[in-house]
Amino acid sequence: MIELRHLGPGDVDWLVERHAQDYARDEGFDASFGRLVREILEAFEADHDPARERAFIAWEDGQRLGSVFCVADGAPDTAKLRLFLLVPEARGKGLGKRLLAACTGFARDVGYRRMVLWTHESHRAACALYAATGWELVRSEATVSFGIPVVEQSWELDLSPCQ
Template sequence: MDDIEALRDFSRFYTQRLGLLGQSYLGSGLGVTEVRVLWELAYGDQGTARQIAERLGLDEGYLSRLLAGFEKKGWIAREPDPDDARCRRLILTEDGKALAAGHDKASRTAVGAFLGQMSPDARALLGEGLARVKQAFNPPQDVELKDLSPGDAGWIVERHGQLYARDEGYDASFEALVAEIMAEFIRSHDPARERGWIAWGGGRRLGSVFCVARSPDTAQLRLFFLEPEARGLGLGRKMLDACLTFAREKGYRELVLWTHESHQAACRLYDKAGFQRIGSRPMHEYGQDTVIIDYRIDL
């Protein structure tokens, strides 16, 4: 099944499971679009009909007819927009607010009953999956760098193994290397001079970076990784800067790293940040011929 059919299949699945195929939503007498517009008026940002059409991706003519029906039933009113007297802002009447609250309660009850059939583990899996789906459609806006927590190491090993196998053709020996690095860090790192960060956004992990000691004067950047959907957003530079700042604060005189020649985006990032290429080494590792590039920067 390709990506297109997978998304279509899921759409058919969830519309049936959540009762979206009936003539009216949850027996309300309103269609799904009408209920969604009502929710937007009750709980979304207030605005004009045009603004609501843009937010929901609706045809303005269709929305205008729908709103006319709402107005005729006494659910909405129009008032001057304080930011533009030429425009009329839509607001719910008391009847409209009561209707929206009733629909919201009925929807929560229905979804709660659906979730009540699932085990706690299944519900947790669903929540994580929904967060990932939203992340795929919407690039992360607010990203936080957090210290390493239980469970992070397993994710780092898993994602390195999966993506390097997919993108570089690496075998399981690379995943083993990452696991060894993580095990050593967890067992013996010095919190006063070494640190790992996990980038979080949209409720999920987006990347990792570590600063470890190679000598009293030299720090090494390790396991610098970004999920594909988080690349090209400036997050890589934010993580690199966090590592550089930490190394400077801890009194290191230089930061070193190695990467693969095929990682062109990472190489450009290091070049722009002021790192110097100090050598390259052709290698046969992880089942592939590769070229290792060594970098350093004075702190």
């Protein structure tokens, strides 16, 4: 059975390693990506508000399978989705949907009215999941990041209660 846990011992190093390894292999990202992931995680550990920010780490049989984070994004009503990751062997089993639902559900439950995220067009499965769950693509821009040409995307989700 897959369990969703908060950030615990060893998770930061695992997340940095998996992000760096998977994105270097799959996308060709350079080492600056792993450094960015570490900075994000260290800031989260040092300064997150547990009442409004949360990590979701998926575990099964003693193995980590993925993650997603809900963090504040400056404005009191806006959350940011970060560090959405599934290891390759966990893909195609509905875990991405479950992680995304847990993250957006948490954001809604603690009072955020909007959620944003930043990703790359090449993450086709994740982008398809965002589109299928009500996220709106609000910006798409070609640039160079992590040592390669990419198309960065910004997405938003309205978390307001249905009228």
